[in-house]
Amino acid sequence: xxxxxxxxxxxxxxxxxQARQLTFxxxxxxxxxxxxxxxxxxxxFSTGRAHILGLADDGKVWQWNTQEARLVKPLHVDVDExxxxxxxxxxxxxxxxxxxxxxxYWPHDIPLRAWNTKADAILIDTATVxxxxxxxxxxxxxxxxxxxxxxxxxxxxxxxxxxxVFVTSLNKVFLYHAVFPLPDLDPPVPIEITAFYHSSSDxxxxxxxxxxxxxxxxxFTKSGSVLMGNRAMLDAFQANxxxxxxxxxxxxxxxxxxxLQNNSITSIAFGDHHFQALxxxxxxxxxxxxxxxxxxxxxxFPEGTGHLRGLIAEQFSSRGTLGHNVGRxxxxxxxxxxxxxxxxxxxxxxxxxxxxxxxxxxRPGQPxxxxxxxxxxxxxxxxxxxxxxxxxxxxxxxxxxxxxxxxAAGWHTAALVVVDEEQAERARQKHVIPNxxxxxxxxxxxxxxxxxxxxxxxxxxxxxxxxxxxKDWIWHFGRRLLGLQERDEMVEAARQxxxxxxxxxxxxxxxxxxxxxxxxxxxxxxxxxxxxx
Numbered sequence: 001x002x003x004x005x006x007x008x009x010x011x012x013x014x015x016x017x018q019a020r021q022l023t024f025x026x027x028x029x030x031x032x033x034x035x036x037x038x039x040x041x042x043x044x045f046s047t048g049r050a051h052i053l054g055l056a057d058d059g060k061v062w063q064w065n066t067q068e069a070r071l072v073k074p075l076h077v078d079v080d081e082x083x084x085x086x087x088x089x090x091x092x093x094x095x096x097x098x099x100x101x102x103x104x105y106w107p108h109d110i111p112l113r114a115w116n117t118k119a120d121a122i123l124i125d126t127a128t129v130x131x132x133x134x135x136x137x138x139x140x141x142x143x144x145x146x147x148x149x150x151x152x153x154x155x156x157x158x159x160x161x162x163x164x165v166f167v168t169s170l171n172k173v174f175l176y177h178a179v180f181p182l183p184d185l186d187p188p189v190p191i192e193i194t195a196f197y198h199s200s201s202d203x204x205x206x207x208x209x210x211x212x213x214x215x216x217x218x219x220f221t222k223s224g225s226v227l228m229g230n231r232a233m234l235d236a237f238q239a240n241x242x243x244x245x246x247x248x249x250x251x252x253x254x255x256x257x258x259x260l261q262n263n264s265i266t267s268i269a270f271g272d273h274h275f276q277a278l279x280x281x282x283x284x285x286x287x288x289x290x291x292x293x294x295x296x297x298x299x300x301f302p303e304g305t306g307h308l309r310g311l312i313a314e315q316f317s318s319r320g321t322l323g324h325n326v327g328r329x330x331x332x333x334x335x336x337x338x339x340x341x342x343x344x345x346x347x348x349x350x351x352x353x354x355x356x357x358x359x360x361x362x363r364p365g366q367p368x369x370x371x372x373x374x375x376x377x378x379x380x381x382x383x384x385x386x387x388x389x390x391x392x393x394x395x396x397x398x399x400x401x402x403x404x405x406x407x408a409a410g411w412h413t414a415a416l417v418v419v420d421e422e423q424a425e426r427a428r429q430k431h432v433i434p435n436x437x438x439x440x441x442x443x444x445x446x447x448x449x450x451x452x453x454x455x456x457x458x459x460x461x462x463x464x465x466x467x468x469x470x471k472d473w474i475w476h477f478g479r480r481l482l483g484l485q486e487r488d489e490m491v492e493a494a495r496q497x498x499x500x501x502x503x504x505x506x507x508x509x510x511x512x513x514x515x516x517x518x519x520x521x522x523x524x525x526x527x528x529x530x531x532x533x
Contacts, residue, residue: 022052023068025120048089048159049409051108053096055087061096063122065110071121072096077104077128090159091214093178102132103157103164107180129164129176131190132157136169151190156210158217163234165217166190167210171197173219175234191237196227199253213409216270219254224262226277227254257287257325269408271296276413277327282402284415285327290320296411297322298330305340310378313362313369323375328382332401332417335428336388339509340381346514353514355526372519380515380532389427400424433506 038058059082131147157166215231233252274288311320347357359373
């Protein structure tokens with residue numbers, strides 16, 4: 001039966017962080033499974049860099065800068081009668097959308113003294129993005145020359161570093177410089193980002209969604225296009241230093257990654273320097289840079305097996321990056337990591353494959369990686385990895401690991417994954433070679449004549465095991481006589497035993513050499529084995 005798990009890849013030391021439950025002031029009892037409290041039943045929430053916003057069923061807006069929430073009360077905005085439709089937290093701002101008022105925002109770092117008071121609510125000064133309060137039901141009679149009419153009804157908005165980006169019912173994209181407090185002279189106004197529909201081949205250009213965080217964002221169109229923007233684009237439009245209709249290639253245009261176009265991309269989670277694209281088939285593809293070798297891409301640490309997935313080490317830096325617009329599918333099965341580890345070990349051994357390994361795996365005092373070789377090896381394992389569960393999962397069926405949601409921030413990535421354990425185990429067994437007669441003792445089996453037989457170890461193997469058993473018995477008996485605690489030593493012995501048993505397991509790749517490949521420039525990696533085309 002499928003089970004739901006959360007997979008998180010980030011911390012290279014496998015550190016554990018204790019989760020804490022968010023709370024409300026004592027005057028507001030929390031909602032439970034037996035009791036619904038409209039003021040604390042959170043229907044929508046959003047997380048920022050150092051704060052969390054929650055929208056309750058009765059329209060109350062809560063903010064957490066610490067474990068206990070405070071009720072947000074804007075000084076000059078009416079937030080009663082459920083006229084708040086969403087909350088959005090960002091890098092350095094918090095915001096809400098208020099019907100017929102628009103996008104209301106404020107700094108996220110409310111002074112600590114406000115949280116130390118016994119008051120349940122915090123009065124905050126806010127700013128409103130001009131022209132964002134238009135609604136078709138109330139403003140249809142307005143002149144088309146007003147700012148509200150030119151902008152249209154806001155459908156969605158996100159908060160980035162210093163900027164708010166929003167899309168409207170007129171299929172327009174706008175930016176707003178979210179300064180706070182607002183200057184008395186020359187306050188900012190929304191600026192239309194025309195680059196998206198000028199760069200799109202969609203006819204008509206219809207916006208489906210807007211997603212983003214920190215310095216990156218993406219526009220999803222109804223036809224399946226994914227157009228990406230960044231801070232440089234926002235700065236350029238903000239400066240208004242060029243003609244938006246110009247075709248000068250130096251002007252910022254959306255990034256269009258071919259693999260993301262019309263490929264059923266449902267969401268993109270942006271970190272500081274990487275992002276993860278989630279497809280409707282439940283797979284996740286990683287792009288970008290793994291900052292400080294912390295495993296944020298989900299491809300393994302760069303100094304580990306990450307280079308076999310195509311991570312290129314940056315000289316004089318502890319970062320690893322994928323090639324330009326190169327994506328790699330994230331694998332969740334632990335045996336696939338064992339496959340990479342075994343192949344990496346082959347590339348490090350002295351022998352025929354070492355010259356190829358030296359091209360891919362950076363070592364102190366060795367020449368820099370051969371980027372063409374790293375890319376070729378990454379492409380090879382990407383292709384082979386797609387065949388992992390062939391013959392186990394029917395075409396078009398849900399895979400063993402189905403990602404429901406992916407999230408990223410900073411140097412972190414997390415995924416909510418549904419796992420079909422039985423199907424995943426069948427896929428793993430496909431890559432395990434059954435033991436043979438030469439492998440020593442094995443489970444009872446049926447022979448061709450209908451009888452049963454059981455292998456036994458050869459005499460020298462039996463003697464070796466007996467000596468090991470005697471050694472362990474003397475060791476543990478001596479510790480008991482001395483009154484020493486054995487738990488740690490026994491745990492370690494069990495771990496070593498499991499490792500030894502694992503080492504005896506043979507896989508379909510056990511006899512396969514580290515691949516010899518043809519690189520993009522036509523040259524072949526060194527070696528004596530045949531080239532894998």
